[in-house]
Amino acid sequence: MSTPELQGLRALVTGGASGIGAATARLLAARGAQVAVLDLDTTSLPAPLRGVNADLTDDASVRDAVADTAQQLGGLDILVNNAGIGAQGTVEDNDDAEWHRVFDVNVLGLVRASRAALPHLRRSAHAAIVNTCSIAATAGLPQRALYSASKGAVLSLTLAMAADHLREGIRVNCVNPGTADTPWIDRLLNAAEDPAAERAALEARQPTGRLVRADEVAAAIAYLASPAAASVTGASLAVDGGMQGLRPRPEQG
Numbered sequence: 181m182s183t184p185e186l187q188g189l190r191a192l193v194t195g196g197a198s199g200i201g202a203a204t205a206r207l208l209a210a211r212g213a214q215v216a217v218l219d220l221d222t223t224s225l226p227a228p229l230r231g232v233n234a235d236l237t238d239d240a241s242v243r244d245a246v247a248d249t250a251q252q253l254g255g256l257d258i259l260v261n262n263a264g265i266g267a268q269g270t271v272e273d274n275d276d277a278e279w280h281r282v283f284d285v286n287v288l289g290l291v292r293a294s295r296a297a298l299p300h301l302r303r304s305a306h307a308a309i310v311n312t313c314s315i316a317a318t319a320g321l322p323q324r325a326l327y328s329a330s331k332g333a334v335l336s337l338t339l340a341m342a343a344d345h346l347r348e349g350i351r352v353n354c355v356n357p358g359t360a361d362t363p364w365i366d367r368l369l370n371a372a373e374d375p376a377a378e379r380a381a382l383e384a385r386q387p388t389g390r391l392v393r394a395d396e397v398a399a400a401i402a403y404l405a406s407p408a409a410a411s412v413t414g415a416s417l418a419v420d421g422g423m424q425g426l427r428p429r430p431e432q433g
């Protein structure tokens with residue numbers, strides 16, 4: 181039997197209690213990595229995932245969580261900065277407190293986790309950071325001004341971090357999911373006036389005609405995190421059913 185691809189590697193996935201993060205944590209573990217999940221509540225994680233409760237808006241709690249994880253796993257090779265929160269509206273709709281709240285999680289959360297993880301990653305022979313960005317960083321989506329700005333920052337940070345840590349052997353990449361079928365989207369649909377019509381509109385926006393699956397994003401993250409991607413750094417990998425790059429003609433009747 182061949183050795184699992186991520187055997188011997190140790191990973192920390194933020195936001196790994198739900199959606200894309202949960203699918204990623206499970207996949208990394210299935211490929212042989214030891215995986216810890218950092219989230220607000222990790223009580224119902226499936227084995228063999230290890231949970232560490234922390235709030236990414238609290239620097240001390242993130243530092244403790246990363247230090248505990250590295251100690252328990254005997255080091256850290258992979259950091260997946262996946263946790264994020266949404267916001268709706270145009271640039272007029274959210275007050276300063278909401279802008280600070282979303283940036284505190286989506287941007288500063290990534291900064292805090294990366295800052296705490298870097299000393300451990302420097303000691304790894306296969307160090308990788310993968311950030312969950314979004315189609316919202318590269319396409320103008322209506323009613324997503326604040327969220328898009330936060331994900332634009334994630335895209336730029338991915339490039340800047342890839343440059344800064346290149347010579348240390350730490351690769352930094354991101355995935356850009358299109359609308360993905362996760363509890364996040366369930367919440368969005370449940371809040372809509374007509375959830376079925378809203379889902380149909382989101383599906384129709386995808387050239388593939390369906391939402392992206394969490395396990396499809398997880399597969400892209402696992403690739404970027406793996407030694408198979410040793411020459412890939414500063415890249416953003418769209419997992420969006422063609423939404424960013426394609427301009428298909430409507431189907432002929």
Ligand SMILES: NC(=O)c1ccc[n+]([C@@H]2O[C@H](COP(=O)([O-])OP(=O)(O)OC[C@H]3O[C@@H](n4cnc5c(N)ncnc54)[C@H](O)[C@@H]3O)[C@@H](O)[C@H]2O)c1
Pocket residue numbers: 194195196197198199200201218219220221234235236237262263264265285289312313314315356357358359360361362363364365
């Ligand atoms: N679902 C989509 O359509 C979609 C599309 C593009 C990008 N994304 C991005 O994918 C990532 C995951 O989204 P998802 O759809 O799986 O969402 P989700 O809501 O299912 O999961 C997000 C997880 O992040 C955790 N989290 C939130 N704030 C936190 C904090 N302060 N500290 C620690 N953990 C925190 C939540 O508890 C949750 O478990 C996010 O960064 C999101 O922006 C999602």
